[in-house]
Amino acid sequence: MSMLQNVTLGQYFPGTSVVHRLDPRTKLGLALAYIIVLFIARTGLSYSVLALASAGIVLLSEVPIKLVLRGLRPILMILSLTVVLHVFTSREGVELVSFWFIRIYSGGVIQGFMLAFRLVLLVLSTSILTLTTSPIALTDAIELALRPLRRFGVPAHELAMMMTIALRFIPTLLEEAEKIMKAQLARGADFESGGLLKRAKSLLPLLIPLFISAFRRADELAMAMEARCYRGGEGRTKYKVLAYSRLDLYAAMCFTAVGVVALAL
Amino acid sequence: MPIQLNNVSFTYSPGTPFERHALRGINLSIADGEFIGIIGQTGSGKSTLVQLLNGLIKPTQGTVRVGDVTTTDKGVRLRPLRQMVGLVFQFAEHQLFAETVAADIAFGPLNLGLDPSEIAARVDEAMLTVGLPLEMKERSPFELSGGQMRRVAIAGVLAMRPQVLILDEPTAGLDPRGRDEILTRIGALHRERGITVILVSHSMEDIARLVSRIVVIHEGEVLHDGPPREVFCSAESLSGIGLGVPQATEILRRLRLAGWNVPAVALTLAEAHGFIVEAWRERSGEA
Numbered sequence: 136m137s138m139l140q141n142v143t144l145g146q147y148f149p150g151t152s153v154v155h156r157l158d159p160r161t162k163l164g165l166a167l168a169y170i171i172v173l174f175i176a177r178t179g180l181s182y183s184v185l186a187l188a189s190a191g192i193v194l195l196s197e198v199p200i201k202l203v204l205r206g207l208r209p210i211l212m213i214l215s216l217t218v219v220l221h222v223f224t225s226r227e228g229v230e231l232v233s234f235w236f237i238r239i240y241s242g243g244v245i246q247g248f249m250l251a252f253r254l255v256l257l258v259l260s261t262s263i264l265t266l267t268t269s270p271i272a273l274t275d276a277i278e279l280a281l282r283p284l285r286r287f288g289v290p291a292h293e294l295a296m297m298m299t300i301a302l303r304f305i306p307t308l309l310e311e312a313e314k315i316m317k318a319q320l321a322r323g324a325d326f327e328s329g330g331l332l333k334r335a336k337s338l339l340p341l342l343i344p345l346f347i348s349a350f351r352r353a354d355e356l357a358m359a360m361e362a363r364c365y366r367g368g369e370g371r372t373k374y375k376v377l378a379y380s381r382l383d384l385y386a387a388m389c390f391t392a393v394g395v396v397a398l399a400l
Numbered sequence: 401m402p403i404q405l406n407n408v409s410f411t412y413s414p415g416t417p418f419e420r421h422a423l424r425g426i427n428l429s430i431a432d433g434e435f436i437g438i439i440g441q442t443g444s445g446k447s448t449l450v451q452l453l454n455g456l457i458k459p460t461q462g463t464v465r466v467g468d469v470t471t472t473d474k475g476v477r478l479r480p481l482r483q484m485v486g487l488v489f490q491f492a493e494h495q496l497f498a499e500t501v502a503a504d505i506a507f508g509p510l511n512l513g514l515d516p517s518e519i520a521a522r523v524d525e526a527m528l529t530v531g532l533p534l535e536m537k538e539r540s541p542f543e544l545s546g547g548q549m550r551r552v553a554i555a556g557v558l559a560m561r562p563q564v565l566i567l568d569e570p571t572a573g574l575d576p577r578g579r580d581e582i583l584t585r586i587g588a589l590h591r592e593r594g595i596t597v598i599l600v601s602h603s604m605e606d607i608a609r610l611v612s613r614i615v616v617i618h619e620g621e622v623l624h625d626g627p628p629r630e631v632f633c634s635a636e637s638l639s640g641i642g643l644g645v646p647q648a649t650e651i652l653r654r655l656r657l658a659g660w661n662v663p664a665v666a667l668t669l670a671e672a673h674g675f676i677v678e679a680w681r682e683r684s685g686e687a
């Protein structure tokens with residue numbers, strides 16, 4: 136009966152591992168760099184090196200493997216489709232199977248699995264980033280990363296503030312939704328049976344109170360921010376100042392080494 | 401609708417880092433027509449406990465039996481159970497959604513599939529029971545005051561005619577007069593209809609004079625369970641968990657510490673007054 140319990144966003148897994156302690160900017164940058172290397176890499180050997188690196192990071196992060204792999208679930212369909220399409224349509228390499236109308240060539244098999252592997256690594260690297268970095272820290276890092284773009288009119292601070300507020304309130308609203316849902320269930324509401332129209336209508340008793348409370352909260356938050364003299368990003372200092380440590384240097388060095396090796400092979 | 405909780409535990413988000421044991425090993429049986437106060441500090445598990453009683457959540461361990469329904473049984477039908485066990489949530493005014501007060505109160509009966517004339521009759525009855533004038537029927541619930549909205553929400557549950565009525569902090573955030581009126585009406589409801597009423601509160605003062613049995617929850621466990629007079633005898637253990645006893649009992653306790661010969665417990669100030677006057681007479685008689 137955990138109705139909304141399984142909806143987690145950002146899926147942050149709190150911890151104190153080396154990976155958790157890295158500066159979010161470092162993690163964001165390294166994840167991007169990893170993805171770039173992943174797309175430049177061509178050979179199976181390069182992929183193996185990158186996969187090993189990923190595995191190492193997962194181990195270091197102390198996040199349960201099960202949780203890391205859960206991130207792959209949504210892309211299972213895409214993965215199988217990629218493999219199937221390549222295996223059955225490619226005409227490269229040696230013919231492996233020739234049966235009725237099915238022809239399978241070695242090139243297709245290799246390509247299919249390589250591509251799927253690349254996708255897996257891509258998703259794993261972003262999962263590790265979001266699993267070990269709290270959403271708030273991540274927004275901070277994004278704000279700093281966007282800051283140079285301010286001169287082109289990108290409202291870096293405002294974007295980050297919007298993201299922070301949205302992230303902060305998603306769990307609150309989910310909790311609220313669960314409460315209202317329970318309250319209506321207690322009055323005999325039925326959210327599950329009936330046709331599409333009936334079901335859409337049955338959501339009204341949930342959505343209306345939820346919107347009302349969201350607006351009320353927005354109002355209160357705006358008031359509270361104003362009462363504490365919020366006036367946008369100009370000249371605003373931070374409570375938690377991001378600071379690089381020696382750890383970030385090590386991480387960057389290790390990563391450069393992995394990248395160079397992966398691309399050289 | 402006797403209710404029986406057998407060794408019930410409940411854990412939020414089990415198996416995740418956010419795991420939280422809200423209740424552990426609760427044994428409780430509630431007979432028909434009882435008036436029970438559940439009391440405990442913030443976060444002690446009161447709201448979790450009452451949600452178990454109508455199957456909104458199911459125990460992680462143990463069983464909850466209501467009448468002849470066990471909520472954890474396979475294929476159990478929960479909607480009839482929710483009609484029999486009416487639950488008014490904490491801050492129930494946040495659940496209002498309809499365009500008019502009447503439509504909101506009618507939501508529950510409508511879900512029961514009753515016919516319109518019956519629903520209309522129940523709406524009127526429920527409004528009168530909670531003390532809302534019938535002229536308010538066509539008003540929007542969002543134009544009402546907080547206390548009035550709370551009453552609309554309570555009426556919405558009463559209109560389902562539950563045999564067990566559970567109210568989760570029905571007076572939180574109301575002014576003293578609104579609080580007293582709602583409590584008085586709940587007391588009358590219990591007397592007149594003979595239904596089981598379970599009142600959740602974190603204020604001893606509120607429930608001392610109303611209920612016939614108090615269950616004290618502390619950190620997810622039952623700490624005391626008995627008639628108010630019995631429970632209030634353990635003033636030390638109660639104040640140890642930040643609950644305290646009603647003022648009337650507290651006065652007597654201090655007088656006893658000062659060497660006065662008064663009974664240990666009084667539920668209302670009037671009762672305490674009587675005891676003190678008597679003790680005073682006794683003393684002056686001796687002198």
Ligand SMILES: Nc1ncnc2c1ncn2[C@@H]1O[C@H](COP(=O)(O)OP(=O)(O)OP(=O)(O)O)[C@@H](O)[C@H]1O
Binds near residue numbers: 413441
């Ligand atoms: N939906 C939830 N998910 C996770 N933990 C929860 C949830 N609801 C309650 N808890 C936790 O379970 C414990 C008991 O909560 P509960 O709401 O039952 O307390 P309560 O006695 O009703 O408190 P209050 O007087 O504040 O209403 C608390 O520690 C709370 O943090």
Ligand SMILES: [Mg+2]
Binds near residue numbers: 446490568
């Ligand atoms: Mg509560």
